[in-house]
Amino acid sequence: MRVFRSLALLPLALLCLLSSTATLAEGFYQVEVIVFRQSAEAISAGQLPPDDWADSARLVDASNSRSTALNNEASKLNPANGYEVLLHQAWSQSAGGASSRVAISAGNEQFGHFPVEGTIGLTAGRVIELDSDIWVNQLDASGVLTDSQRIKQNSRLKSGELTFIDNGSLGLLVRVSPL
Numbered sequence: 001m002r003v004f005r006s007l008a009l010l011p012l013a014l015l016c017l018l019s020s021t022a023t024l025a026e027g028f029y030q031v032e033v034i035v036f037r038q039s040a041e042a043i044s045a046g047q048l049p050p051d052d053w054a055d056s057a058r059l060v061d062a063s064n065s066r067s068t069a070l071n072n073e074a075s076k077l078n079p080a081n082g083y084e085v086l087l088h089q090a091w092s093q094s095a096g097g098a099s100s101r102v103a104i105s106a107g108n109e110q111f112g113h114f115p116v117e118g119t120i121g122l123t124a125g126r127v128i129e130l131d132s133d134i135w136v137n138q139l140d141a142s143g144v145l146t147d148s149q150r151i152k153q154n155s156r157l158k159s160g161e162l163t164f165i166d167n168g169s170l171g172l173l174v175r176v177s178p179l
Helices: 002-025 071-076
Strands: 027-038 083-095 100-106 116-124 128-139 145-157 163-167 170-178
Touching: 027 100, 027 116, 027 128, 071 083, 083 100, 083 116, 083 128, 128 170, 145 163, 145 170
Parallel strands: none
Antiparallel strands: 027 083, 027 170, 100 116, 116 128, 128 145, 163 170
């Protein structure tokens, strides 16, 4: 009889173990991103970013901004080496079973757009899933969008590992580490 009771409790024990594993994956992460351009000719996205490019994503601001740690890597992406850093930011972001998204930007806002703008989504489970959608915009003298380049890619990341995402003339270096 005891054997049957133990066997009946086995699925419940496995369910508890699986849910605690998922809970361990949820938490806060430090995310650091470097968006850069290769000095080769820009490849147009063929479309402009939508006016609601941030789409209700949480803005990176003083409340979640953090110090950058990839400064050495960013310094190597210089014009002498054929690169230009367009954005270098670090922030804290929660992640769990559901995706959490933040909006990042660089440069002066003009008519709701920035020279560099986009969203970074994270989902943490057994692996960290990154959903990047970054626009590098060209604005004319009056601040009107004339053309854009875009990096839109989903990637699986290893925690704490620097990952390179290539998209034609644009590149992205990203590191996601638990806090």
